Amino acid sequence: MADSEAVDRLHPVEEIQTRLSRHSSHGAAMRREGALNQLSNTVRTMSNQDAESRYRTEEADNRVQLSGRSPCESLHDATGKKIISWEPNDKENPYNWSTKRKLFINISGMLTVTNSTMGSSLPSMAIPYMTQEWGVTSSTQKVLPISTYLIGYVFGPLLWGPLSEHIGRRNLTAVSLSLFTLWTLGCALSPNWPAFLIFRFLCGTFGSAPIAIVTGQLADIYEDPVARGRASRSKWHSLTLVDLVSFYFAMTVSGPLLAPIVSGFCSTTIGWRWSFWVALIYAGATLIPVLFFLPETYGPVLLTRRARKLRKLDPTARVYAAFELEEKDIKQVITKVLTRPIRMILTETIVTATCLYLALVYAIFYISFAAFPIVFQNLYGLSPGVTGLLFLPIFGGVIIALGTFFAWENFLRKSQERNRPWTKKEEYRRVPLAAIGGPIFAASLFWLGFLAKTEINYAIPSLAGIGFGIGFQLIFIGMLNYLTDAYEIFAASANAAASSARSFLAVVLPLATTPMFMQLGISGALGLLGGLSLLLSTIPFIFLWKGERIRAGSAFCIALKEKKLEMKRRAEEEMEKRNDATAAGSDSQEEKEVV
Incomplete structure (x- = not known):
């Protein structure tokens, strides 16, 4: 009422301007709300597509039928492509690997994680000695050897995590650890402060890969293939996946706690550079088993390799893994795969x-x-x-x-x-x-x-x-x-x-x-x-x-x-069909034997 009386007292031109201003503000608010709703709908659509795509591949990999037909049946009908999947008790399926092989993957994963996390705090007790050598006096500058490493930790996982769900774990681990070893050598030989900080950033970027990849490797070999995310019993000492992930978390803490001891004693006796020589020796020791013995654990990638091998043996065979038939153009990788962690943080x-x-x-x-x-x-x-x-x-x-x-x-x-x-x-x-x-x-x-x-x-x-x-x-x-x-x-x-x-x-x-x-x-x-x-x-x-x-x-x-x-x-439903088919086959065999 008060607002209406105030408008009535205005000059006609002022009244029109006031009403237009209010209408404009209301329209802007409506547009902002519409934009937010559109953004929310876009994010929800991308989430649904993400889940749909990944579970369809999961179903195909594990021979789960989609409404009575193959999840890629349209491709099968149109092009004659055959979709392969894991057979029951398939020895190449990571869930069915031997206890020794799984134990090796566990140990190598823990060692690479320790390698990475130890690097984060390695200069902590050496900073006074390296800053003295290079004449660095600023208190802010003295924090940079650790901070620049952690800047790499900011950006690295946004790349390594989604890519490991897109192209597999093994090659990413090998490449990132190799380059991490090279940059650690760079830290040990750094001629000046700026070069040292650049090498520290590169160490952090490539050293962050195990942080994002190892949990995925554990899930690859211990998770139940249908109900991912649930802690299933493993053969290794009857531990659950969550038990193993907890050991992994302990290793992420042990590395940063070990590093100050190394740099503290090296810096006061044989020189601060030896802190990085020790880290380089450890990195090299962990790199060897990764390069020569660490297997790929990501099921869709393994099925893709099987399909390619079959096509190589028989060029006329049109055999494919469901993972191969997923959309993988650069636009899809950027808009869905690499933005997934950011979308999760924001929404x-x-x-x-x-x-x-x-x-x-x-x-x-x-x-x-x-x-x-x-x-x-x-x-x-x-x-x-x-x-x-x-x-x-x-x-x-x-x-x-x-x-x-x-x-x-x-x-x-x-x-x-x-x-x-x-x-x-x-x-x-x-x-x-x-x-x-x-x-x-x-x-x-x-x-x-x-x-x-x-x-x-x-x-x-x-x-x-x-x-x-x-x-x-x-x-x-x-x-x-x-x-x-x-x-x-x-x-x-x-x-x-x-x-x-x-x-x-x-x-x-x-x-x-x-x-x-x-x-x-x-x-x-x-x-x-x-x-x-x-x-x-x-x-x-x-x-x-x-x-x-x-x-x-x-x-x-x-x-x-x-x-x-x-x-x-x-x-x-698929399990019931298989059981019925098995029972029917047994009955038929018995009838033949009677005849």
Whole structure:
């Protein structure tokens, strides 16, 4: 009413201008809303197409019929192409490989991951010596040896994760590890500071490949071929896939904790360059088995090779794998494959929230490589080598976290056998571990911050590392396994999104470490980090509370759930048909024998 009276008092020309302005604003708002709806519909369509394409290939690979016909029947009818698939108990199917072969893949994967993560923190205790050699005095510059490596961690997984779902795992692993070894040699021989930073960036880019690929390799050889994403029992010591992934997470932590010990003792005795010579020796040792013995594990790629071999033996044969017949032009790769992790970060609430929390925890982990020298060298006067040894309590916490995880898995398994109602909820399988780890992680930061005083022996604040390791490991096990469960066949892309996001914050925050500690002091800086981590530790509790509703509103989760249920139903129907055919054949044979 007041607005109407105000307009009535305006000059006629002013009145027209006011009404046109309001109409224009309303129209702009409507256009923005329309654009957002169009973007949302586009993303949802791409998600549905992603899920449809991948599950159709999965069905074809595992001989699941699509509505009574081949999933590529139109191609078969039009061109006469025959689609091959895995036979029952096929020895070339990675799920049926021997225990020894799977064990080798496990060990090589863990070694390459350690190789990569050790490189991230390798210069931490060597920085004072290399900056002295090259005359670098800026506190911001001194953080760059770690930050430039982590910049590579930001961009690398966005490439390696989706590509491993597109062209396979083995060749990407071999090429990336070979180049990582070459760039590590470059770090050892660097003539100046800029060259060293460039080699560090290249090391991070190619060293990030195992972070994105290894979990996919484990899923390739241990997952159930129909119900991907579920932890199936493996032959190797009766461990589940989730058990093995948890060992993988432990290895991602052990590498950065081992590196400061190497650089701390090398720098003070035989020179900082020997830190990288040691890393080069390790990289070369892990490269040899990868180049000569690591097999391809990605099922669709293996079927494609089988089809090509058959066509080579018989040029007239029109035999193809379903994966070969997927659209693979450059436009499809760029718009769907490589953008998948970015779409997940921007549109998937689960991925966004998980990335935010893991990014902060991961950044604090790398802040510790600058914070420990401030606390234990500047405050307590310890040597770089001894300061490096004080990272060992964190590793002890990681071991305790693994024990906690196995205890939880045992409790969960028994509860599932008893059909407890809470075990039916997706979030209650993994997220409770992160809910436990979050407050422990925050408490460890408060412990270190408020007990690091000259009148208190350095061993007391160093014990905060135990809680730090427990919390860090439980948070990562819980949240990343939840991502794997939620996004199943696109778990590599979801994990790549999480890896890139956390690496981005791990690049930015450490740049502020020295100024933050100078302005706030040790207790103030660690208290701030502890408060932030405590605030974000509410995210797992929100997932436990509203996770089902969040997944119900997810374009990816809806599409994956629909396609998975549809595929499961078809798989059951196909199994019944095979059993009926087998029974009919047996009856026919018996009749012939009677006659």
